[in-house]
Amino acid sequence: MKSAVETLNPTRVRLTVEVPFEELKDSLDAAYKKINQQVTVKGFRKGKIPARVIDQRFGRGAVLEEAVNDALPKFYTEAVNEAEVNPLGQPEVDITELKDGELLAFTAEVDVRPTIEIPDYSGIEVTVDAVEVTDEDVEKSVEQLRERFASTSPVERAAQDGDVVTIDLEAKVDGEVLPDGVAGDVSYTIGSGELLDGIDEAVKGLEAGGEATFTSQLKGGSAEGKDAEVTVKVTTVAARELPELDDEFAQLASEFDTLDELKADSRKRLENMKQFDQATQAQERVLDELLKLVEVPMPEKLLEDEINTRKHNLEHHQLGQMGIDLAKYLEIQGKTEEEFLAETQEQAEKGIKTQFILDELVNREKLDVSREELTEHLFRRAASSGMSPDQFAQVVAQQGQVPMLVGEVARGKALAVVVEAAKVVDTNGEVVDLSDDEDEVETAAEAVEAVTGEAEVSEDK
Numbered sequence: 001m002k003s004a005v006e007t008l009n010p011t012r013v014r015l016t017v018e019v020p021f022e023e024l025k026d027s028l029d030a031a032y033k034k035i036n037q038q039v040t041v042k043g044f045r046k047g048k049i050p051a052r053v054i055d056q057r058f059g060r061g062a063v064l065e066e067a068v069n070d071a072l073p074k075f076y077t078e079a080v081n082e083a084e085v086n087p088l089g090q091p092e093v094d095i096t097e098l099k100d101g102e103l104l105a106f107t108a109e110v111d112v113r114p115t116i117e118i119p120d121y122s123g124i125e126v127t128v129d130a131v132e133v134t135d136e137d138v139e140k141s142v143e144q145l146r147e148r149f150a151s152t153s154p155v156e157r158a159a160q161d162g163d164v165v166t167i168d169l170e171a172k173v174d175g176e177v178l179p180d181g182v183a184g185d186v187s188y189t190i191g192s193g194e195l196l197d198g199i200d201e202a203v204k205g206l207e208a209g210g211e212a213t214f215t216s217q218l219k220g221g222s223a224e225g226k227d228a229e230v231t232v233k234v235t236t237v238a239a240r241e242l243p244e245l246d247d248e249f250a251q252l253a254s255e256f257d258t259l260d261e262l263k264a265d266s267r268k269r270l271e272n273m274k275q276f277d278q279a280t281q282a283q284e285r286v287l288d289e290l291l292k293l294v295e296v297p298m299p300e301k302l303l304e305d306e307i308n309t310r311k312h313n314l315e316h317h318q319l320g321q322m323g324i325d326l327a328k329y330l331e332i333q334g335k336t337e338e339e340f341l342a343e344t345q346e347q348a349e350k351g352i353k354t355q356f357i358l359d360e361l362v363n364r365e366k367l368d369v370s371r372e373e374l375t376e377h378l379f380r381r382a383a384s385s386g387m388s389p390d391q392f393a394q395v396v397a398q399q400g401q402v403p404m405l406v407g408e409v410a411r412g413k414a415l416a417v418v419v420e421a422a423k424v425v426d427t428n429g430e431v432v433d434l435s436d437d438e439d440e441v442e443t444a445a446e447a448v449e450a451v452t453g454e455a456e457v458s459e460d461k
Contacts, residue, residue: 011299031066111299130426361414412445
């Protein structure tokens with residue numbers, strides 16, 4: 001086999017391949033054997049039809065077509081290896097010559113990874129939010145815990161803010177009750193904003209047995225987005241009673257004996273959360289600065305495929321689960337289709353560019369992924385998918401996505417290397433040291449995944 005490579009542009013090549021006919025022998029034998037199993041000819045046992053009879057009955061061309069289809073992937077792979085190119089996606093193959101007994105010639109055009117030069121990135125400097133937990137933050141956290149332990153008791157008075165009411169609802173559009181516009185025994189906390197706009201004003205001041213009518217735009221159902229006339233009837237009114245903030249509450253709501261210990265723990269947890277957010281912020285901003293430093297030619301076919309994949313995932317997975325289509329989503333977002341496509345292209349370009357740059361850094365820095373790092377990543381991904389680690393690992397293996405997970409961790413390690421070399425300061429001007437972050441690689445992998453949009457692992461694929 002002879003092959004040559006022609007660079008069409010920085011991200012696409014054309015391979016020209018010539019194969020002597022004798023190198024098709026194995027594929028020709030396989031083609032005759034396959035056809036033998038598929039056809040019957042009177043006078044011959046199945047699988048024992050001579051090659052000359054197959055040629056006569058079904059045509060030599062059918063055999064050659066089957067043999068070439070079988071052989072092309074092998075010869076294409078050999079040509080790719082010989083040319084030392086890194087193909088992206090499937091090639092566009094064109095058979096330019098097929099002479100029976102003499103020669104097979106074909107061309108294959110394919111996108112390839114561009115050559116990337118990564119400059120010195122040690123001068124990157126970013127600013128992140130300072131880790132500050134105020135007394136007000138702690139009080140809010142404790143108050144949220146207190147809310148979870150609230151009790152209710154029926155009262156014989158008009159409903160007011162914070163009360164829990166049981167209500168019946170009926171919605172009409174153009175005077176007709178909607179098929180899905182009736183609901184009974186709905187529990188609602190006044191002021192929570194969890195139901196319809198206008199319901200708080202309607203039920204406040206009503207006692208058990210009272211009713212009111214108001215107009216509201218429906219947030220879901222068969223008449224979503226339309227104005228409806230809603231009748232609400234209050235059947236019960238209950239007051240919420242919060243426990244006293246004292247040591248007894250601390251013992252009820254936590255493993256601590258005193259309220260002071262509970263507050264100290266809340267402060268520590270809030271600090272940990274803000275430190276995690278700070279680290280994530282640093283990684284995202286360092287990555288943005290790194291992307292500004294590096295020029296990356298964009299493979300057109302790869303970009304087109306990535307845009308289509310992102311659009312498909314949004315329409316058929318995320319929006320499908322929400323029960324809305326793309327048109328409704330754009331209406332809610334206040335975007336035109338052109339604006340949506342422009343944003344999707346920008347996100348796709350950033351994702352591809354991020355992957356190329358970090359993959360180059362993985363190779364340049366010779367970063368390996370240990371079994372422990374892969375296992376930790378698998379556990380995290382399993383938790384976010386809602387599967388058990390064993391179940392997730394089985395699905396990953398079945399779908400051949402282990403290399404994808406390895407790539408996610410490796411890119412996370414590459415980004416962590418850049419972050420460690422960068423100068424990170426907070427809004428108070430203090431230098432932020434992220435070197436003690438035990439989860440640095442994992443959080444970096446998550447930051448990269450958010451940009452590159454790695455495929456999700458699911459059981460129904």
